[in-house]
Amino acid sequence: xxxxxxxxxxxxxxxxxxxxxxxxxxxxxxxxxxxxxxxxxxxxxxxxxxxxxxxxxxxxxxxxxxxxxxxxxxxxxxxxxxxxxxxxxxxxxxxxxxxxxxxxxxxxxxxxxxxxxxxxxxxxxxxxxxxxxxxxxxxxxxxxxxxxxxxxxxxxxxxxxxxxxxxxxxxxxxxxxxxxxxxxxxxxxxxxxxxxxxxxxxxxxxxxxxxxxxxxxxxxxxxxxxxxxxxxxxxxxxxxxxxxxxxxxxxxxxxxxxxxxxxxxxxxxxxxxxxxxxxxxxxxx
Amino acid sequence: xxxxxxxxxxxxxxxxxxxxxxxxxxxxxxxxxxxxxxxxxxxxxxxxxxxxxxxxxxxxxxxxxxxxxxxxxxxxxxxxxxxxxxxxxxxxxxxxxxxxxxxxxxxxxxxxxxxxxxxxxxxxxxxxxxxxxxxxxxxxxxxxxxxxxxxxxxxxxxxxxxxxxxxxxxxxxxxxxxxxxxxxxxxxxxxxx
Numbered sequence: 131x132x133x134x135x136x137x138x139x140x141x142x143x144x145x146x147x148x149x150x151x152x153x154x155x156x157x158x159x160x161x162x163x164x165x166x167x168x169x170x171x172x173x174x175x176x177x178x179x180x181x182x183x184x185x186x187x188x189x190x191x192x193x194x195x196x197x198x199x200x201x202x203x204x205x206x207x208x209x210x211x212x213x214x215x216x217x218x219x220x221x222x223x224x225x226x227x228x229x230x231x232x233x234x235x236x237x238x239x240x241x242x243x244x245x246x247x248x249x250x251x252x253x254x255x256x257x258x259x260x261x262x263x264x265x266x267x268x269x270x271x272x273x274x275x276x277x278x279x280x281x282x283x284x285x286x287x288x289x290x291x292x293x294x295x296x297x298x299x300x301x302x303x304x305x306x307x308x309x310x311x312x313x314x315x316x317x318x319x320x321x322x323x324x325x326x327x328x329x330x331x332x333x334x335x336x337x338x339x340x341x342x343x344x345x346x347x348x349x350x351x352x353x354x355x356x357x358x359x360x361x362x363x364x365x366x367x368x369x370x371x372x373x374x375x376x377x378x379x380x381x382x383x384x385x386x387x388x389x390x391x392x393x394x395x396x397x398x399x400x401x402x403x404x405x406x407x408x409x410x411x412x413x414x415x
Numbered sequence: 416x417x418x419x420x421x422x423x424x425x426x427x428x429x430x431x432x433x434x435x436x437x438x439x440x441x442x443x444x445x446x447x448x449x450x451x452x453x454x455x456x457x458x459x460x461x462x463x464x465x466x467x468x469x470x471x472x473x474x475x476x477x478x479x480x481x482x483x484x485x486x487x488x489x490x491x492x493x494x495x496x497x498x499x500x501x502x503x504x505x506x507x508x509x510x511x512x513x514x515x516x517x518x519x520x521x522x523x524x525x526x527x528x529x530x531x532x533x534x535x536x537x538x539x540x541x542x543x544x545x546x547x548x549x550x551x552x553x554x555x556x557x558x559x560x561x562x563x564x565x566x567x568x569x570x571x572x573x574x575x576x577x578x579x580x581x582x583x584x585x586x587x588x589x590x591x592x593x594x595x596x597x598x599x600x601x602x603x604x605x606x607x608x
Contacts, residue, residue, distance in 0.1 A: 143556050144565070150549030151568055158509070158545035162538055165516045169528045172520075 189361070190376065193369030200366075205257060212253050220246040263310070271306040272297045275313060275331065282317065282329070290317075292331035301340070301401065308374045309342065309399060312382075315367050316344060316395055324348025324393070335401075342397040350393025351384040375399070446488045446497045453480060453504045456540055460511045463533045469514055476507055501551040505544040512541045535583035539576045546572035 223243035228236055266274035272294045282290040300306065313331070320329055326348025334341045351359070359365035360372060375382055380399035387394055454477075461473050484500045491497070515537050519528055528534050550568050557565065 143553055144561065147549050147553045147557075147565060150552075151546055154545040154548050155542070158541045161513065161516065162541065165520060166528060168520060173527060 186361075190369055190373040193366050194373045197366055197370045205261070208253070208257050213250055216246050216250045216253065220250070262307070266306060266310050267303070270297075270300045271310055272333070274306075274310055278314070278317070279329075279331065282321075288321075288326060289328040290330075291328075292333075294333040296335040297333055305378060305399070308378055309340075309397070312371050312374055312397060313342065313344075315371050319367060320344075320346050320348065320350075324350055338401050340399045340401055342399075344395045345387070345392045347392050350386070350395075352386055353384050356382070356384045442497065446484065446500065449497055449500045449504055450481065450484050453477075453484075453508065456508045457511065459536060460508075460515055460540075464511075464515055464518055466514075466518060469511075469518070473511065480504065480507060496551075496554045498551055498553075498555040501554075502548065505548040505551055508540055509544050509548070512537045512544075530586065532583040532586040535579050535586055539579035539583065542579065543572045543576035546575070 220243045223239045223246070228239055231239065263274050263277070265277045275292050275294075279290040279292045282288065301309070317329065320326055324346055326346040328345075328347055330345045332343050334343075356368060359368050371382060375397065378399050380397060383394075383396045383398070385394050385396075386392070457473060457477055461470060464470070480500075480503060483503065484497075487497060487500050491499075515533075519534070547569050550565055554562060
């Protein structure tokens, strides 16, 4: 106000100068304050997102570890409960008294022991195949999935079919194994929970991405259900699917068909070079 | 830092020449100082903004401003204050500063803007030039006595600018924000080795 009182002849210019300066300062400071607060808000939001993502990863990691432990327990139980008694029985047939028995009894004991050892070999082969299917290793994903679907169809409980449209070049073995495991897990879920009469799998390639889609007519999941289960403490299999696909930088979508009759599950996996996959695994482990 | 030293020398020279009322020399010093100040501010903003469109706009504006300032210097009838050049300088720098601030909003930042020293320099430019813009515009329409009275605004803006520069010099740029969530591992045995 001292500026205004002091300068009567130039009062109009002084007034403009005074209010102009105040106005400019208010505008400048207002803008700076707005920028600071807006940026703080944005960063806080980003931090919250990061935290959520971190928690999600932690859940996936826990699920993956639990799944591995369960798998180990299953293998341990198979070996302990099945292979152990079989080998113990075979040992009984082949004890020291065998030499004191008559020839027929000796032959019978050896035959029985041989039968039991054959069963044990078959059992161990089954366990080994469940760990790494030989068809997958030797002939690739397409053959392994075909094999799996034929076995399901052969059981007669439901009709399973698959069609690979564009799988001329095999993926990396690690990628194939992960995708196969995801398909196995999905089929397991369908068999356990959906009560469907058919499963149909199709494979396609679009650009640098591989798509695998499964249809079934039973009770299924939508994306919202999947996300809900993924966040809950249950749904171990689904979390395992998610963590496996994360390793491949892939995605999964659960949806209901347009006709509302079928459920669809689509897996999207980018085709990556060997090095990229290895780098990814190094980071993950 | 170089700018602050020159600014200090300029202020003192003006004080001396104002006291002996050697107007033409004051005008020359002020004109050179305006060009120098514009160059320093613009170069700084040019170096901290990555946007290519902005860089080309700055280059064109700078050429136009230099040309204008030279014409104004040689052909101006005013012998006291380079009002027009200083006003245009203020408007251009304020516009560049606003661009910088909005550019910061669009960047996916991980640090708060006030943790960046460049922000405080820009705030310094903005406060100083916003505070003095109207003074520069009206400078030649004011009588000597009134201007001397209003010149306190310039001094106040100058002090504020230097304080903000001091804040900028004392701010260390932190590269990333600390993660606020817990560390899942509590067995830091490697830390002790």
